Amino acid sequence: MTAPVLLRFAPSPTGALHLGGLRTALYNHLYARKLGGKWILRIEDTDATRYVPGSVDGIQQALSWAGLDYDFGPERHGSHGPYFQSERLDLYHTHTRKLLDSGHAYRCFCSPDKLSSTRERLARTGSNATYDKACLHLTEEEVARKVKSGEKHIVRLNDDNLPSRPPAHDIVFTHLRDAHASLPTDPVLLKSDLFPTYHLASVVDDNAMGITHVLRGEEWLPSLPLHLDLYAALKLEPPKFAHLPILLNPDGSKMSKRKGDVRVEEFIRRGWEPEAVLNWLALAGWGTAHESASGSGSEAGTESDSSSSTNIADAAPESTRTMTLPELIDSFDLTHLTHRRNVLDPSKLSYLNKHHLMRFWRSSAPSDPSGPLMQHAHSLVPAVRDAFPGVMRDFADAPYIAKVIGALQGRITNLQDVPGLAPFFFVEPEYESTEAKGMLKSINGEVYDNIVAQAASSVSALSEDVSPREVADALHKQLDQMGVKPKAYMTVLRHALSGMKTGPSVPEIVCVLGIERAATRLERAQGLADEA
Numbered sequence: 001m002t003a004p005v006l007l008r009f010a011p012s013p014t015g016a017l018h019l020g021g022l023r024t025a026l027y028n029h030l031y032a033r034k035l036g037g038k039w040i041l042r043i044e045d046t047d048a049t050r051y052v053p054g055s056v057d058g059i060q061q062a063l064s065w066a067g068l069d070y071d072f073g074p075e076r077h078g079s080h081g082p083y084f085q086s087e088r089l090d091l092y093h094t095h096t097r098k099l100l101d102s103g104h105a106y107r108c109f110c111s112p113d114k115l116s117s118t119r120e121r122l123a124r125t126g127s128n129a130t131y132d133k134a135c136l137h138l139t140e141e142e143v144a145r146k147v148k149s150g151e152k153h154i155v156r157l158n159d160d161n162l163p164s165r166p167p168a169h170d171i172v173f174t175h176l177r178d179a180h181a182s183l184p185t186d187p188v189l190l191k192s193d194l195f196p197t198y199h200l201a202s203v204v205d206d207n208a209m210g211i212t213h214v215l216r217g218e219e220w221l222p223s224l225p226l227h228l229d230l231y232a233a234l235k236l237e238p239p240k241f242a243h244l245p246i247l248l249n250p251d252g253s254k255m256s257k258r259k260g261d262v263r264v265e266e267f268i269r270r271g272w273e274p275e276a277v278l279n280w281l282a283l284a285g286w287g288t289a290h291e292s293a294s295g296s297g298s299e300a301g302t303e304s305d306s307s308s309s310t311n312i313a314d315a316a317p318e319s320t321r322t323m324t325l326p327e328l329i330d331s332f333d334l335t336h337l338t339h340r341r342n343v344l345d346p347s348k349l350s351y352l353n354k355h356h357l358m359r360f361w362r363s364s365a366p367s368d369p370s371g372p373l374m375q376h377a378h379s380l381v382p383a384v385r386d387a388f389p390g391v392m393r394d395f396a397d398a399p400y401i402a403k404v405i406g407a408l409q410g411r412i413t414n415l416q417d418v419p420g421l422a423p424f425f426f427v428e429p430e431y432e433s434t435e436a437k438g439m440l441k442s443i444n445g446e447v448y449d450n451i452v453a454q455a456a457s458s459v460s461a462l463s464e465d466v467s468p469r470e471v472a473d474a475l476h477k478q479l480d481q482m483g484v485k486p487k488a489y490m491t492v493l494r495h496a497l498s499g500m501k502t503g504p505s506v507p508e509i510v511c512v513l514g515i516e517r518a519a520t521r522l523e524r525a526q527g528l529a530d531e532a
Contacts, residue, residue, distance in 0.1 A: 005037025007213050009070065010202065012044045013055040016263040017062040019344065020217060020247045020255045023281040027244060028215050029068045030282070030332040040209060041073030043084045044202070046195045062264040066274045067325060080209040085201050088208075092196040095204050095234060096155055096189060103161050104233035105189060108135040109146050109153045131185040136160070155190035157229065159183075165232040168224050171213075171242035171334045182222050189230075199223060203230045211239050215334075218243045218341070242334050245285050246341045255344075271416035273360075275324060276353035282328050283319045285342040320348055322355040354413045366406055376415055377402035387419035388426045395426050403512045407504040422503055425512055428521075429499030431528055436499040439491055440529050447484065448529035451492040454478055456522035464515050471507035496525035 009025040011017065017025075032039040041063070043056055056074065063070065072078035082088060099105035108131075110118070115131065122129050136158060138146075146153065159180070168176040189200040196204070206214060221243045231238040247255050255262050267277055317323065317331060357376075364371030377398040384396045394400060404418060404425045411421060419426065430436060440448065458478045462471065479489050493506045497518060503509070510518040 003210070003212060005032060005035040005212050006040065006210050007032045007037065007215060008040040008042050008206065008209065008211050010042040010044045010205075010216075011059055012047065012050070013052060013059070014047070014050040015052050015055055016265050017059045018255055018262045018264065019267075019277075019281060020262070021059075022062065022066060022068075022264050022277070023247060023284065024215065024217060024244060025063060025068050026066070026278055026281055026328075027332075027334075029070075030329050031213065031215060031242075031334065032071075033329045034332050037212070038071035040078075040080055040211075041070040041076075041083065042205060042209070043074065044198065045084055045086045046198070046201055048086075048193075048195070058265065062268070065264075065268055066278055068278075085196075085205065088201075088205065089194065089196075091208060092190070092201055092204055093194070095200070096196075099157070099189065099233055100155065102233065104158055104163075105155050106136050106158050106186075107138075107143055107147070107153045108156050108186075108188075109138075109151055110135060128181065129185045131156075133160075133186060136186070152192045154188050154192050156186040157189055157226070157233075159186050159229070162229050163232040165228055168228055169241070170221070170224065171240060172245070172337050173221065173243060173339060176221075176224070179222055179225050183226055187226055199226055199230065203227050203234070203236070206239055207231070207234075207236045213240045213242065215242045215244060218246045245337065245339060247281075247284060248341050248343045250343060250346065252343065271414050272349065273353050273356050273415075276349060276356040278325060278328065279321075279323050279352045279356065280344070280349045282323070282332075283317060283321065283348075284344055285338050285340065286317065286319075286336055320351050322352060322359060324359075350413045357412055357415070358409055361405070361409060366402060373402050373405060374398060377405060380405075380415060380418055383416060384419055384426060388423070391426045400512075407508040407512045411503075422498070422500075424498040424500065424503075424509075429495075429497070431495075431499050433499060435501060436495060439495045439499075439501060443488060443492060443495075443529055445527075445529040447488070448492050449526045451482070451484060451489055452496045452522045452525045454482060455493055455496075456519045459510060459515060459522060460519040462515050466511065466515065468505065468507035468511050471510045472505075475506065493522075496522050496528070 007028045009028045011021055011025075028039045031037075041060075043059075045051060045056075060074065070076060072080050073083045077083075096105065100107070110131075118132050118134075119130050122132065135153075135156075167178070170176055187199060188197050190196055205211075224241060224243070228238055249255055249262065264277075323331070360372035360376070364373070366373050368374060380401050381396060381398055384401060385391065388396065401418070404422060405412065407425075408418060408421055412418060423430070455475065455478065458474045459471070462474060475493070479486060482489070490506060494501070494503075494509075497506065497509045497513070504512070513521065
């Protein structure tokens with residue numbers, strides 16, 4: 001019977017979660033759910049010098065915002081814990097002893113200064129080695145004496161004594177040529193503070209937790225041979241690996257936690273929809289064909305075998321296809337990922353965010369108090385009141401804001417755009433603006449006053465529950481009677497009601513403002529053309 005699929009997302013608590021980390025978590029979630037499996041959140045906190053207080057809470061909050069619910073991890077206990085590597089030291093020490101006893105590892109007592117001078121000496125001779133293996137040749141008695149005296153040391157893998165194993169294989173990059181030459185000489189497994197390096201800890205934990213598939217960033221691809229060596233040396237069955245091509249900033253630089261514009265918390269603060277962000281990240285590199293891995297593979301310190309030539313993946317979605325999380329799960333396939341590193345295009349996020357918002361709002365009745373439209377309206381109340389401190393409460397409550405959103409559908413890219421897109425819905429129009437004055441350049445003052453007076457009369461005669469279609473019919477009837485050019489007529493009404501060239505239609509503006517407020521605004525507009 002095949003073991004259930006179990007994956008893990010294993011961030012380090014060294015700062016806020018960034019977009020690259022969120023995409024890794026997303027792909028683990030998609031793959032686990034696609035195969036009916038589960039996934040673990042494991043905190044890799046073995047480097048105390050880089051620990052940032054509060055970062056674990058930040059990671060959990062970001063995952064919760066995105067709707068990526070891990071099955072096991074901090075606060076969701078199971079049989080795989082503990083979920084902080086700092087609480088699993090005994091396990092790493094046990095496996096270290098196994099490697100020492102088998103001769104696959106040895107203790108190194110060289111000081112940091114000596115190691116540095118050794119590297120420099122080897123480099124001067126043209127050697128690719130990073131260590132001269134001096135401590136490998138210590139006798140058992142010398143090692144025992146140094147340990148007994150409490151001399152600080154590290155534990156290294158003995159790469160002169162590695163067991164045979166199958167060649168490396170990756171689900172995304174396929175067959176990989178041996179890359180041991182790119183690894184440091186006898187890599188460190190256990191540091192002098194008795195904490196493991198990532199290499200040892202990840203191998204031990206993935207095996208102990210029963211991880212079946214490891215999905216992680218391409219930056220770990222050069223370490224894959226080392227990890228497979230460790231599995232073989234410990235006589236453990238390795239999981240299947242899939243390395244995800246690196247995401248790049250728009251300027252082509254690698255994403256980094258140190259850049260605030262890629263932190264997930266910034267996207268939360270700026271009001272992007274989690275579904276749109278996930279959609280954006282999922283489709284970054286989810287291409288229509290497998291590219292040759294020779295380019296990115298060589299940059300990562302590995303080379304792809306020639307058998308990984310172009311393989312068309314017809315089912316891969318377009319890079320701007322609007323997809324919900326269930327739809328992403330249904331369509332996800334690791335073999336559809338390209339090998340290229342991918343630039344995250346902000347314009348694609350804007351496009352996807354706009355279409356996700358429209359999709360949400362159309363999924364339920366506008367008046368549904370628990371529907372997406374009303375939920376978004378409630379979330380915007382503080383922003384509207386902050387943007388317009390003097391706004392009347394009736395024009396800054398959720399039901400009214402929901403009407404504004406409804407009128408602006410198709411124009412909203414981000415919810416936080418709403419106050420700036422149509423300020424005239426909340427406060428009086430800015431008639432002194434350059435835009436507003438420009439609208440009246442070809443409008444005669446007398447014509448202007450006549451249009452707004454007649455329109456005010458027509459609008460006043462309508463009921464408060466009137467529809468935009470009924471408002472349009474009333475205004476067109478008046479337009480026919482006046483004999484004014486339609487463009488001039490609508491420009492005057494748009495100026496009087498909003499002071500802006502663009503926005504919702506005049507009938508929609510009237511319906512959102514309400515009959516009484518719209519008629520009053522039209523009446524007060526008389527004389528504005530003369531002032532301009």
